[in-house]
Amino acid sequence: MKPPPFDYHAPRSVGEALETLADVGEHGKVLAGGQSLIPMLNMRLAAPGHLVDINRLTELATLDVEPGGVRVGALARHAQVERSEEVAAAQPLLRQALRLVAHPVIRNRGTVVGSLVHADPAAELPAVLAVLGGSVRLARPGTVRDVPAAGFFTGILESAAEPGELAVSAFFPLLPPRSGTAFREVARRHGDYALAGVAALVGLDDDLRITTARVACVSVGPAPVLVDVTEACGHRPPASADWASAARAVQERTAPEADIHATADYRRHLTGVLAQQALRDAAREALDA
Amino acid sequence: MTTKLFGEPVRRREDPRLLTGQGRYLDDLGGDALAAAFVRSPHAHARIRDIDVSAAIDVDGLVAIYTWEDLPALLAQPLPLLIPHPALTHGRTAHPLARDVVRHVGEPVVMVVARDRYLAEDACALIRVDYEILKPVVGVEEAAQSAQLVHDDVPGNVGAHLVQEVPSAAGLGAREAIDAAPHTLAFRLDIERSASMPLEGRGVYARWDADDRSLRVYTSTQTSTSVRMAIAAKLGLPLPKVEVIAPDVGGGFGVKIVHPWPEEVLVPWAAILLGREIKWAEDRREHFVSSAHERAQVQSVRVGFDDDGRVLGLEVNILHDHGAYTPYGIIVPIITSTQLLGPYKIGAYRVEFSSIYTNTVQVTPYRGAGRPQAVFCMERTMDHIAAHLGADRTAVREVNFIRPDEFPYDQGLIFQDGRPLIYDSGDYPESLRMLKELIGWDSFPEAKARAAAEGRRIGIGIGCYVEGTGVGPYEGGHVQITSDGRVHVSTGLTSQGQGHETVFAQIAAAELGVPLERVSVVTGDTRRFGYAVGTFASRAAVMSGNAIALACRKVKEKALRIAADALEAAPGDLEIVDGEVRVLGAPGASIPLATVAVLSNPLRYAFDEEAARATQFAGTPAFDRPPVEEGQEPGLEGRDYYSPLRSTFASGMHAAIVETDPLTAEIRILRYAVVHDCGNLINPMIVEGQIHGGVAQGVGGALYERMVYDEHGQLLNASFMDFLMPYATEIPLVETAHLQTPSPLNPLGIKGAGEAGVIPVSAVIASAIEDAEGIGIDRMPISPSELFDLRRAATGRSTSET
Structure with a gap:
């Protein structure tokens, strides 16, 4: 379990990093927190010719609460985002989800943007980006583009980030007034990738009736499965909402697969249970908001 | 027993060392050694048609590549069947490197030695093994019914079959007794595979001293003495020229009692052949597919x-x-x-x-x-x-x-x-x-x-x-009190983190009447104790604990006899408290164990003041007895064995x-x-x-x-x-x-x-x-x-x- 040979690059500026990535093209891989990449290298599942280590680019270790949302730089660690009170106040779903990401030592090193680009359908953060309708900012020399969540996750471990591009930040929109969020999941062990998990967002109008209800599900498709259940909940106050019907609507949209830890049926069942729980939790938060 | 150490919740004395990174595990040793890595079978059942190493030859830092054909006669044989049993009619063991057929994913096929493990793995990746894939036999019930065989010469895949029967007091067989019972039930149970999975995998580090013609092997094992005998036998070396040491071992839980592993004989063999230190430290993936499992x-x-x-x-x-x-x-x-x-x-x-x-x-x-x-x-x-x-x-x-x-x-x-x-x-x-x-x-x-x-x-x-x-069959203990009053305990079985250093010291301190701090314990080092069986079957405390207690009693008896001479008292009137031999009921009449140790070893040469007390012109010698009496040995030490x-x-x-x-x-x-x-x-x-x-x-x-x-x-x-x-x-x-x-x-x-x-x-x-x-x-x-x-x-x- 030692990686095959690679060329190591440690650029000192974003500009230099972008130039390097452009040079090495499809043979390059960005090293940020390394919590997924290093094991893949050690198991020789990945063999990039060039590693571009961005850990010296402190200009990317940013965490900004902007008027419209939270912008997380490519070198912001999970722990930094999780512990920020300002972020928790602006967008509570980030902390709710990050507490479920692996273990503290992994969160000390792993990065939010790295997790998004890794695009593991079992991971929490892609679901967060999906349910909030956030975006990822991709850069190459001279150009920058923002890719919305809906188009970012293109398959299992596949994202819209192209060879030569560096994901420099991710943007998580703020919650509208009278909205709440929740993240529920079931994992085999504390901190494991979830067998199933649901990120939920519920918004209410001034009469405290549901106007927005949507979820993003993990581990039940090749990418986060985003389901709008506003209709299924009915335009009603949370206390009389049809959560069971909403949960069924979620289940119908999932296409889980069996693996050694759980059958597809069980994952679908869990997704329904968790969707209902997460929607109720989010609605409760919305009422308190 | 003269102190209350036995039975007390004494803190583990190994913990400060192990918890502060001072432990010396296998991979902490041999920083300059060459690294070994293995090409292992990716197939569960296959016949090896050809092994092509040509692409690997050019890897920078490559030292050697070995396949089964390179092995000398003794090593080319299947590995030992450690515990034969009459019911094991078709026992089979693997070759150190696969010969012709591989029978599970992970079976070693080629050994590579290189300057470091990275390069060794690079070379492994370039070696091409051409396999004819055979149908695998998986699942115990499937295997029991399968026409497909794991070993061509083992019909029905049955390695062993054993029946044991105990009749009832009335002489009924179990089947009769069940049939005659008021209630009967029948059901089926199923348990799946798991594994010992110690946090430290296996590992071997070998040093050949070409001048001394001697071999030292460190291995992460539960039985260093038996690995030593296996290596001596498999490599044709005289036993006294082989030393095997289990350093700190990060868990065993059974898997490390198996020996000799292929790597435990191959690494020393290559070290001798190349005249270089070689180390192999198992990685986690290797441990999953090439050590051992249990339960199913x-x-x-x-x-x-x-x-x-x-x-x-x-x-x-x-x-x-x-x-x-x-x-x-x-x-x-x-x-x-x-x-x-x-x-x-x-x-x-x-x-x-x-x-x-x-x-x-x-x-x-x-x-x-x-x-x-x-x-x-x-x-x-x-x-x-x-x-x-x-x-x-x-x-x-x-x-x-x-x-x-x-x-x-x-x-x-x-x-x-x-x-x-x-x-x-x-x-x-x-x-x-x-x-x-x-x-x-x-x-x-x-x-x-x-x-x-x-x-x-x-x-x-x-x-x-x-x-x-x-x-059983046995374990032994050796206890030596040196002239500084320290107590050195050794036993041949090994430790994997259980706290042996603490409990064996407690036993020795309690038996000898010395402070715990004066006792040091060495386990699993054949330089210190050559006869042992190993650590398994919840046996270390029972076997070595009792052996050490018995050895301590021998030493104590000798100490009391020597002290009795010096104190002009009967041995039965003496006790040892806090490292001092005292005359019961006579405060002040005492002699430190350190001094007894000096007196136990009649000397010609003094190297310090303590030793001077045991030289030939000191004291008043008894001219009617030799300095070391018949049946006695110099030194305040004892060895004993416990065989239950x-x-x-x-x-x-x-x-x-x-x-x-x-x-x-x-x-x-x-x-x-x-x-x-x-x-x-x-x-x-x-x-x-x-x-x-x-x-x-x-x-x-x-x-x-x-x-x-x-x-x-x-x-x-x-x-x-x-x-x-x-x-x-x-x-x-x-x-x-x-x-x-x-x-x-x-x-x-x-x-x-x-x-x-x-x-x-x-x-x-x-x-x-x-x-x-x-x-x-x-x-x-x-x-x-x-x-x-x-x-x-x-x-x-x-x-x-x-």
């Missing part, structure tokens, strides 16, 4: 019993999956067969096992060594009987217990050491009483009803076991309360209680630590861990990401209570404690889940997904029945 069995049970639940006859048929090879013989299924009886008097018993070859990693003992399967079988049987009769589960156990006045109790079987299965001591009714009190067994129905009213499901379970510990008549039998009972989530089917252990009897306790804190660790591994086996092979013989979860060893977050607080029924078999009255915690856990958790869910549990481990399936099946069944 399918059991068929028939039992006959009376209205009280008294078992009149029990018949068990076991299919045991021993993987591709049998280097450790059939110890595991023998232990299952014999330890199945637990604390019970079974009217008539018949047990039959077939040990079956499959194209999977070999099966050798893992902590518990066949007992978790045995206890699962017997305790599921007890629960089945209770359910059938509508009786309390503890009442059914109670009625079958061996009574305290029936010891020694002969179960009529032959145990794993080839000696009679005779229990030495125990008090099972008291143990059960303590457990029921600890867990609150009698008041649980109310708690369950309260939980149900809140929409929660909880259940309680119990499991009892008896564990043969401290098996039979094993000691520790016992215990566990209970757990679990909660199952009605919606998600998640399973949570709310409470876990253990009553444990290992005879006299040397150090209760260390015993509790052993129990906690054992329970943690048991929880792993019950709820998380399994080796998932697909039909091609590929291990699908060969990493810690998918092999779910539980974290601390999954382990409940373990509540313990100790019962002490001393063993009459050894001087210290102790029994083994190393494996106890793990043994009944699957049985206990199954019992508790069954109680919570009202659904029969007949296979372990169980996951939430499987519980979900069982619920659906049960709902479907009750729907179709109504």
Whole structure:
């Protein structure tokens, strides 16, 4: 379990990093927190010719609460985002989800943007980006583009980030007034990738009736499965909402697969249970908001 | 014993070293050594057509590449079958490097030596092995019926077949007794594979001294003395020219008692051949696919019993999956067969096992060594009987217990050491009483009803076991008191973190009457002690502990004799307190042990003032006696061995309360209680630590861990990401209570404690889940997904029945 040979690059500026990535093209891989990449290298599942280590680019270790949302730089660690009170106040779903990401030592090193680009359908953060309708900012020399969540996750471990591009930040929109969020999941062990998990967002109008209800599900498709259940909940106050019907609507949209830890049926069942729980939790938060 | 050290919760003296990064594990050694890596079979069953190393030759830093054809005659033979048994009619072992056929994924085919491990792995990746893929045999029931053979010359894939039968007191065979019983039940049980999975994998580091023609090998083993003999034999070296040392070892749990591993003979061989230091440190993936697993069995049970639940006859048929090879013989299924009886008097018993070859990693003992399967079988049987009769589960156990006045109790079987299965001591009714009190067994129905009213499901379970510990044939101890008053203890068996340095020091300090700080302990170093068996079967405290105590008594006797001369007193009037020999009732008349050590060694040359006291012109010599009298030896040291008549039998009972989530089917252990009897306790804190660790591994086996092979013989979860060893977050607080029924078999009255915690856990958790869910549990481990399936099946069944 030692990686095959690679060329190591440690650029000192974003500009230099972008130039390097452009040079090495499809043979390059960005090293940020390394919590997924290093094991893949050690198991020789990945063999990039060039590693571009961005850990010296402190200009990317940013965490900004902007008027419209939270912008997380490519070198912001999970722990930094999780512990920020300002972020928790602006967008509570980030902390709710990050507490479920692996273990503290992994969160000390792993990065939010790295997790998004890794695009593991079992991971929490892609679901967060999906349910909030956030975006990822991709850069190459001279150009920058923002890719919305809906188009970012293109398959299992596949994202819209192209060879030569560096994901420099991710943007998580703020919650509208009278909205709440929740993240529920079931994992085999504390901190494991979830067998199933649901990120939920519920918004209410001034009469405290549901106007927005949507979820993003993990581990039940090749990418986060985003389901709008506003209709299924009915335009009603949370206390009389049809959560069971909403949960069924979620289940119908999932296409889980069996693996050694759980059958597809069980994952679908869990997704329904968790969707209902997460929607109720989010609605409760919305009422308190 | 003159001090209270024996039985005290002395803090582990190895911990400051191990917890601050000062431990020296195998891979901490040999920083400049060349690295070995192996090309291992990616196929479960294949014939090697050709090995092409040409692309690897150019790798920078490559030193050597070896295949089976390169091996000298002795090494080219199959590895030893360590424990032959008449019933193992078709024992087979692997070659150090595969010859012609590979029989499991992970079998070593080519050894590469390079400047470092990175380069060695680069070279491995460039070696092309051309395989003719053969049909693999996977799954023990499939293998037992398959026409496909793992070994061409082993018909039916049956490596061993053994029947043991004990008739009832009335002379009935088990089948007759069952047929004649008022009630009979038959069912099938299933336990999946797990593995020892120590945090430190295997590893070997060899140094050849070409000038001295001697070899030193460090290996992460549970038996350095036997590895030494194996290396000497396999490499044709004189035994005195081979030293083997087990450095700090990061866990063994059974897998490291297997020896010699291919790497343990190949690395020293290459080190001699190349005249270079070579090290191989196993990585996690290698450990999953090329060390050993355990547990997998399918059991068929028939039992006959009376209205009280008294078992009149029990018949068990076991299919045991021993993987591709049998280097450790059939110890595991023998232990299952014999330890199945637990604390019970079974009217008539018949047990039959077939040990079956499959194209999977070999099966050798893992902590518990066949007992978790045995206890699962017997305790599921007890629960089945209770359910059938509508009786309390503890009442059914109670009625079958061996009574305290029936010891020694002969179960009529032959145990794993080839000696009679005779229990030495125990008090099972008291143990059960303590457990029921600890867990609150009698008041649980109310708690369950309260939980149900809140929409929660909880259940309680119990499991009892008896564990043969401290098996022979022997261990030894050497104790030397030097002229600085220090006590040096050594024993040949090895340590893997159990706390031997602490408990052996406690024994020596207590026996000799010296402060604990003056005692140092060395284990597993053949330079210090050459005769030993190894650390397994919960035997270190019983075997080496007693041997060290006996050696101390020899030293003490000698010390008192020398001191008696010096103090002009009778040896019987002397005592040793705090490192000083004192005359009883005569304050001031004393001599330090350090001085006794000086006097014990008559000298010609002085090198310090202490030594000067023992030189030939000092003192008043007795001219009628030689300085070293006949039958005596210089020095204040002693060596002794402990070789028991039979094993000691520790016992215990566990209970757990679990909660199952009605919606998600998640399973949570709310409470876990253990009553444990290992005879006299040397150090209760260390015993509790052993129990906690054992329970943690048991929880792993019950709820998380399994080796998932697909039909091609590929291990699908060969990493810690998918092999779910539980974290601390999954382990409940373990509540313990100790019962002490001393063993009459050894001087210290102790029994083994190393494996106890793990043994009944699957049985206990199954019992508790069954109680919570009202659904029969007949296979372990169980996951939430499987519980979900069982619920659906049960709902479907009750729907179709109504």
